[in-house]
Amino acid sequence: MTTWGLSATIKAPAAEILRFAAYHLGQGAHRLYIYLDDDNPTAFAACKAHPKIRVTHCDDAHWRTLNNGRRPVKHQVRQTFNATHAYNRPAEVDWLIHIDVDEFLVPEKPISEILATQPAEALCARVRPMEALATGTGFPTHFKAFVP
Numbered sequence: 001m002t003t004w005g006l007s008a009t010i011k012a013p014a015a016e017i018l019r020f021a022a023y024h025l026g027q028g029a030h031r032l033y034i035y036l037d038d039d040n041p042t043a044f045a046a047c048k049a050h051p052k053i054r055v056t057h058c059d060d061a062h063w064r065t066l067n068n069g070r071r072p073v074k075h076q077v078r079q080t081f082n083a084t085h086a087y088n089r090p091a092e093v094d095w096l097i098h099i100d101v102d103e104f105l106v107p108e109k110p111i112s113e114i115l116a117t118q119p120a121e122a123l124c125a126r127v128r129p130m131e132a133l134a135t136g137t138g139f140p141t142h143f144k145a146f147v148p
Contacts, residue, residue, distance in 0.1 A: 001112060001116075002094050002095065002112045002113075002115045002116040003030040003031075003092075003093045003094050003095070003112065004028070004029060004030060004093050004094065004095040004096070004097070004111055004112060004115055005029050005030050005031035005032060005033065005086075005092065005093035005095070005096050005097075006024055006029055006031075006032055006033070006096065006097045006098065006099055007033040007035070007082060007083045007086035007087070007096060007097070007098045008020070008032070008033070008034055008035065008098065008099060008100065008101055009035040009037050009058070009075070009078055009079040009082045009083075010034060010035065010036060010037060010043075010100075010101045011036075011037035011038045011075075012101045014040055014042035014043040014046070016101060017034065017036075017040065017043040017047070017101060018043060018046055018047075020101045020104075021034065021047060021050070021053060023104060024104075024105065025050075025052060025053075027105055027107070027110075027111060028110050028111055028112055029052065029111075030052065030092065030093050031052055031053075031054065031092045031093050032047075032052060032053045032054070033054050033056070033082075033085075033086035033089075033096075034047050034053055034054070034055045034056070035055075035056045035058050035078075035082040035085075035086075036055065036056065036057050036058060037058050037075065037078060038058075039057065039059070040057075043055075044057055054086075054089075056082070056085075058071070058078065058082070066081050066082075066085060067081060079098065083098040086098075094115065095115050095125070097127055099127075099129050103129035103130065104129055104130050105127065105129050105130075106129070106130045
């Protein structure tokens with residue numbers, strides 16, 4: 001069976017982080033690498049308790065390990081460092097994606113089935129997640145997606 005996981009650097013309320021994690025675990029993710037870009041004890045504890053989630057608090061110690069103690073100013077650079085960190089861990093999945101907390105994979109069939117059809121020499125696959133639009137309610141109800 002083809003396994004997949006995702007990496008995400010997240011600065012959001014705990015409920016949003018946990019909804020994101022639960023959704024992708026429900027989609028069949030074998031592993032989630034959640035990098036909390038801000039101190040969030042509630043989200044950290046809940047993620048730490050789940051056997052399929054590896055959670056990291058991006059504190060000073062984290063940045064000492066990844067970037068000689070310098071926390072990158074731009075969040076895109078922090079995302080790149082964290083995604084690279086997840087990618088360089090001992091392999092726990094066959095495929096790894098990086099997406100944002102407001103993005104959701106909405107496949108027509110199980111993601112592992114889709115990835116299993118990729119040729120063995122494929123180094124990457126294109127994914128077009130749906131992105132939640134701000135609603136002001138805290139729970140996404142409208143999304144934008146790629147229209148082929």
